[in-house]
Amino acid sequence: MVNDTIGDQPVAVTYCPLTGTAQGFERGETEFGVSGRLVNSNLVMYDRATDSEWPQMLATAIDGPFKGQSLREFRVVWSTWESWRDAYPETRVLTEETGYTRRYGSDPYGSYSPADGYYTSDNTMFSPLVEDDRDHPKEVVIGTRTPEGALAFNKSALLDARVLTGEIGSTEHVAVADPALETGYVYTDSDGITVEPDGEGYQIDGESYDAGGLPLDAALAFDAMWFAWAGFYPDTNYVATE
Numbered sequence: 375m376v377n378d379t380i381g382d383q384p385v386a387v388t389y390c391p392l393t394g395t396a397q398g399f400e401r402g403e404t405e406f407g408v409s410g411r412l413v414n415s416n417l418v419m420y421d422r423a424t425d426s427e428w429p430q431m432l433a434t435a436i437d438g439p440f441k442g443q444s445l446r447e448f449r450v451v452w453s454t455w456e457s458w459r460d461a462y463p464e465t466r467v468l469t470e471e472t473g474y475t476r477r478y479g480s481d482p483y484g485s486y487s488p489a490d491g492y493y494t495s496d497n498t499m500f501s502p503l504v505e506d507d508r509d510h511p512k513e514v515v516i517g518t519r520t521p522e523g524a525l526a527f528n529k530s531a532l533l534d535a536r537v538l539t540g541e542i543g544s545t546e547h548v549a550v551a552d553p554a555l556e557t558g559y560v561y562t563d564s565d566g567i568t569v570e571p572d573g574e575g576y577q578i579d580g581e582s583y584d585a586g587g588l589p590l591d592a593a594l595a596f597d598a599m600w601f602a603w604a605g606f607y608p609d610t611n612y613v614a615t616e
Contacts, residue, residue, distance in 0.1 A: 375387070375388050375389070375406055375407065375408055375419065376388075376468060377401065377405040377406060378468075383400060384400070384401050384402060384403070385398055385399065385400060385401060385448070386398070386399045386401045386405070386406040386419075387450060388406070388417070388419060388430050390415075390416050390417040390430050390431075391481065391483050391492075392412070392415040392416065392417070392483075392492075392498075392499060392500075392602075393414070393415050393416045393417075393430075393431065393598055393599050393602035394493070394512075394514060394597060394598055394599040394602070395416065395430060395431055395596060395597065395598045395599075395602065396450045396452055396596065396597065397430055397431070397433070397447060397450055397596050398447060398448040398449065398450040399433065399445045399446065399447055399448070400445065400446040400447075400448065401421070401445075403423070404421045404422055404423035404424075405421070405422045406419045406420065406421055406422070406428075407419065407420055407422060408420075409427055411427070412500060413429045413432075413436070414429070414431075414500075414502060414503045414602055414605040414606055415498055415499060415500050415502065415601075415602060415605075416429050416430050416431045416432075416602055416606075417429075417430050418430070418436075420438075421438075421440070424438050424439045424440060425438055426438025426439055426440035426441065428440075428445065429606075431598065431602065431603075431606055432606060433445045433447055447594050448594075449592075449594060449595070449596070450596065451555055451557050452557055452596075452597040453555040453556055453557055454487065454556070457554060457555050457556060458555065460554070461554055461555060489512075492512075493512055494512055495512065496510070496511055496512075497511075498511060498601055502601045502602070502604070502605040503605035503606065503608075504604055504605045504608040506600070506601070506604035506605075506608065508600075508604070508612050508614070509528065509600045509612070509614060510600065511599065511600055511601035512599050512600070512601070513528060513529075513530075513599070513600040514528075514529040514530070514597055514598070514599065514600075515527060515528055515529060515597070515598055515599075515600050515603050515612070516529050516532065516549060516557075516558045516560065516595050516596070516597055516598075517595060517596065517598050517603045517607070517610070518542075518547065518560045518593045518594060518595040519542075519607060519610075520542055520545075520593070522542050522543040522545065523542045523543055523607075523609060523610070523611070524542065524603075524607035524609070524610035524611070525540045525541070525542045525547055525560075525610060525611045525612075525613070526598075526600070526603050526604075526607075526610050526611070526612050526613070527540065527549045527558065527560070527612075527613045527614075528612075528613065528614040528615075529558065529597065531613070531614055531615055532549050532550075532551050532558045533551045533553070533556060533558070535551075535615075536550065536551045536553075536571040537549070537550055537551075537569050537570070537571065537576070538613050539563070539613070540611050540612075540613040541611060542611065545562055545564055546562070546563045546564060546566060547560055547561065547562055547563060547593060548560070548561050548563045548567075548569050548590070549561075549595075549613075550569060550576055550585045550588065551585065552574075552584075552585035552586060553574050554574060557597075558585070558595070559585050559586050559588070559592065559595065560592075560593040560595040561588055561590035561591060561592055561593055562590065562591045562593055563590055567579075567590065569588065576588060
């Protein structure tokens with residue numbers, strides 16, 4: 375967990391290796407820490423102002439004075455350093471000189487590139503809230519949720535197909551891949567607009583746009599392991615193919 379300020383906005387950038395989730399939150403006047411507790415294998419954060427507890431994926435407090443309240447979120451992109459550096463060469467990088475003795479370059483659970491160990495096995499360290507066999511437990515999905523429901527896209531399928539669509543309730547959503555960063559973005563598409571690949575970008579009504587800048591309403595989305603997403607959102611719609 376990192377408590378930092380971007381521009382004039384105090385933020386917390388958080389990561390849970392057991393669920394494969396990296397998420398960003400506006401933290402206001404407080405800071406967030408790791409409680410050491412888990413829900414559905416997902417880290418439980420606490421705010422240092424009130425000690426309220428917040429499962430990262432839910433972004434909603436489950437205990438304390440803020441119980442039932444949700445945090446404001448912002449998009450965090452999951453990518454490789456090489457891809458991000460090529461796209462944004464002037465990026466400032468968090469130092470590893472933190473004053474703590476940690477092996478920041480190694481992951482005790484395995485490797486994401488290429489994936490091995492915990493990240494590819496069928497097993498989870500703790501039983502998930504729900505067993506859902508629609509995909510491998512550790513398959514990476516890009517999920518989005520609204521008060522009406524949840525929707526997830528298989529990340530590998532999205533990177534291959536470039537464009538996938540799904541619904542939350544009666545609202546159409548479209549997901550598009552960003553080949554440069556190997557990530558995806560999700561938008562609401564209530565009007566059924568046709569989105570087509572155009573080089574590394576996309577074309578809508580004859581105009582070209584980057585994956586992260588379509589002229590549609592952006593839906594906050596993030597990477598997660600399938601078992602974790604399905605555990606928190608058992609009624610989620612799931613799009614695994616074109």
